[in-house]
Amino acid sequence: xxxxxxxxxxxxxxxxxxxxxxxxxxxxxxxxxxxxxxxxxxxxxxxxxxxxxxxxxxxxxxxxxxxxxxxxxxxxxxxxxxxxxxxxxxxxxxxxxxxxxxxxxxxxxxxxxxxxxxxxxxxxxxxxxxxxxxxxxxxxxxxxxxxxxxxxxxxxxxxxxxxxxxxxxxxxxxxxxxxxxxxxxxxxxxxxxxxxxxxxxxxxxxxxxxxxxxxxxxxxxxxxxxxxxxxxxxxxxxxxxxxxxxxxxxxxxxxxxxxxxxxxxxxxxxxxxxxxxxxxxxxxxxxxxxxxxxxxxxxxxxxxxxxxxxxxxxxxxxxxxxxxxxxxxxxxxxxxxxxxxxxxxxxxxxxxxxxxxxxxxxxxxxxxxxxxxxxxxxxxxxxxxxxxxxxxxxxxxx
Numbered sequence: 001x002x003x004x005x006x007x008x009x010x011x012x013x014x015x016x017x018x019x020x021x022x023x024x025x026x027x028x029x030x031x032x033x034x035x036x037x038x039x040x041x042x043x044x045x046x047x048x049x050x051x052x053x054x055x056x057x058x059x060x061x062x063x064x065x066x067x068x069x070x071x072x073x074x075x076x077x078x079x080x081x082x083x084x085x086x087x088x089x090x091x092x093x094x095x096x097x098x099x100x101x102x103x104x105x106x107x108x109x110x111x112x113x114x115x116x117x118x119x120x121x122x123x124x125x126x127x128x129x130x131x132x133x134x135x136x137x138x139x140x141x142x143x144x145x146x147x148x149x150x151x152x153x154x155x156x157x158x159x160x161x162x163x164x165x166x167x168x169x170x171x172x173x174x175x176x177x178x179x180x181x182x183x184x185x186x187x188x189x190x191x192x193x194x195x196x197x198x199x200x201x202x203x204x205x206x207x208x209x210x211x212x213x214x215x216x217x218x219x220x221x222x223x224x225x226x227x228x229x230x231x232x233x234x235x236x237x238x239x240x241x242x243x244x245x246x247x248x249x250x251x252x253x254x255x256x257x258x259x260x261x262x263x264x265x266x267x268x269x270x271x272x273x274x275x276x277x278x279x280x281x282x283x284x285x286x287x288x289x290x291x292x293x294x295x296x297x298x299x300x301x302x303x304x305x306x307x308x309x310x311x312x313x314x315x316x317x318x319x320x321x322x323x324x325x326x327x328x329x330x331x332x333x334x335x336x337x338x339x340x341x342x343x344x345x346x347x348x349x350x351x352x353x354x355x356x357x358x359x360x361x362x363x364x365x366x367x368x369x370x371x372x373x374x375x376x377x378x379x380x381x382x383x384x385x386x387x388x389x390x391x392x393x394x395x396x397x398x
Contacts, residue, residue, distance in 0.1 A: 031074040032121040035066050035086050035109060038128065041098045045070040046107070046126050049088045056081045059337060077115045083339050084111045085350060086124050087383060105131060106381040108350030127197075127347040131380045133168050134295060134327040137161035137222055140363035140394040141332060142355050143288045144232075144242045151359045152239040153285055154265075155232040157246055158225045159396065160295060160328075161366070162217040163378050170223055170252075171210025173327075174275060174301055178292030179203040179309065179318050183338025191343045192309035193318070200294055200329060200344055201309075201318035203279050206255055206272040207301065215252075220375035222397050227284055229254035229269025237265060243361050243393035250396055255284035275301055276319045288358040290332035292343040296325045323348050330384045332364060351385030363394035 035046040047068040054061050057080055066072045066086075086109040096102040107128030136158065143153035158175060162168045178201060180191035193201045206225075208215060217223055229251040232242035246254075248268040256271040257264045263282040277284075286293070298304060298321065306317035323345055331344040331352035342352055355362040366388055369379040379387050 029077055029079065029115050029117065029119060031077045031113070031115055031119055033066070033072055033074060033084065033111075033113075033124060034121055035070040035124045035126055037098060037107070037126050039125075042100070043098055046086075046088065046109075049086045049107075049109075049124075049126065052085045052087075053077070054083045054085075054339070056083060056337075056340070079116055080114070082113050082115060084113055084122070084124065085383075085385075086110070086126060087350070087381065087386075088126070089381070090128065106383070108346055108381075108383055110346045110350055127350075128382070131163070132327045133162060133164045133166075134173065134217070135161050135163050135366060135378055135380055136293060136295065136328050136330050137378060138363050138365045138391075138394060138396075138398070139291075139293055139330060139332060139388075140244065141286055141288060141291055141293075142357070142362050143359045144239055144361045145359050146239050147241050152232075152242060153288055153359075154228045154283065155239065155242045155244050155246065156227040156286060157244065157251065157394075157396070158293065159222045160217075160225065161222045161378060162219055163380065165219045165372070165375065167219065168217045169210070169213055170208045170215040170217055171212050172207060172297050173295060174205050174207045174297060175225055175272075175293070175295050176202040176205035176276075176319075177286045178294065178343045179278075179316070180292060180343035181341055182287050182290035182292075182332065182334045183341035184289040184334035186338075188341070189311070190340055192311040193307075194342060197323075197345050197347060199320045199322055200292075200326065200348065201307065202276065202294065202321055203316075203318055204277050204284060205275040205301070205319055205321075206284070207275050208253060209273045223252040224250060224396055225272065226251040226254045226269065228265050229267040230265065244396055246396070255280075257281075257283055276304075276306075278316060278318060287332075289334045290338075290354055292329070292331050294321065294329045294344070294348075295327045296321055297327065298322070298325045328380075330364065330388065332384075347382075349382060349384050351383040351387075353384045353388045353390070355390050360392065361394070362390055362392045364388040365391045365394075365398070 181188040226246040231247040232238035
């Protein structure tokens with residue numbers, strides 16, 4: 001009997017050793033990544049790029065940097081699918097070498113790679129642009145709970161900040177939300193336009209009226225766009241548990257949808273001009289799970305083309321906005337693992353951010369990079385993962 005047990009033990013050890021050897025080999029699959037600059041740059045090798053590599057299944061992160069020629073051999077990745085994000089801040093000196101304009105700016109690049117025994121080299125094309133003057137400063141989309149634990153979303157608002165040292169004008173500025181699921185349902189269909197790089201596709205678009213110089217935004221100040229322009233904490237139609245007052249003198253504009261049943265509240269706050277409302281019912285409700293938010297200006301916005309979503313049977317149409325017209329874009333998704341549901345091209349937002357849930361009274365707020373002569377200069381790396389942080393409660397014009 002003892003000899004039989006010994007045979008089983010020896011066989012088990014051999015089998016375990018074989019499994020362990022295979023597992024170690026799986027951990028050592030070679031993965032080569034190369035980063036290159038945009039095609040119009042004067043040099044292609046994007047050296048010293050910081051890479052963040054995230055295993056889609058486990059969430060595990062790896063950080064590594066490419067060499068001076070933009071190449072790196074990543075050790076220790078197991079079989080599976082990964083999202084890779086590359087980032088580099090271009091110094092004024094290198095910017096002049098690359099573009100002949102000595103202004104610092106960030107470049108970002110993303111890729112999805114599958115690690116297996118037949119790995120080749122993955123090339124990531126970096127995308128970058130100079131900083132924009134108008135940015136989202138705070139995005140409050142989650143809504144709030146009522147005292148009876150009900151849900152309330154009419155207190156959503158969007159704060160837009162002049163990040164320069166010069167007066168900017170809000171006239172003709174457009175704001176809207178993209179289509180696409182935010183990832184709260186993992187089995188939902190991903191955005192049909194996700195592979196587009198030159199355009200962002202809008203579900204709803206509003207515009208600030210004006211002739212060009214009617215609505216100045218002084219340096220270091222904000223404008224507030226509200227879903228409903230009331231004091232949500234004290235108005236009888238509001239929510240005493242709401243964290244915000246968006247009444248006259250605080251909010252600059254509100255969205256208003258005229259209806260025969262007057263279901264949308266028309267407050268004393270001036271109304272935005274509707275440009276394209278592809279999904280608005282009785283009010284402009286952006287997803288409390290996470291909207292894709294965009295601000296842009298286009299000389300002929302009313303005639304921008306409309307397209308149905310690829311791969312969808314829906315007849316809903318979305319307005320095609322060139323990324324060159326975009327001032328700022330922020331992809332808000334449902335949770336940290338929802339990267340496959342990104343709706344905004346990496347050239348204008350290489351990452352995404354999220355709050356912890358719905359009706360939580362939480363917002364996303366852009367970080368401060370520095371203070372110049374008392375004026376906050378907000379961080380703008382075209383990557384909302386690093387540019388924003390979750391805050392509670394939201395504070396209008398903090």
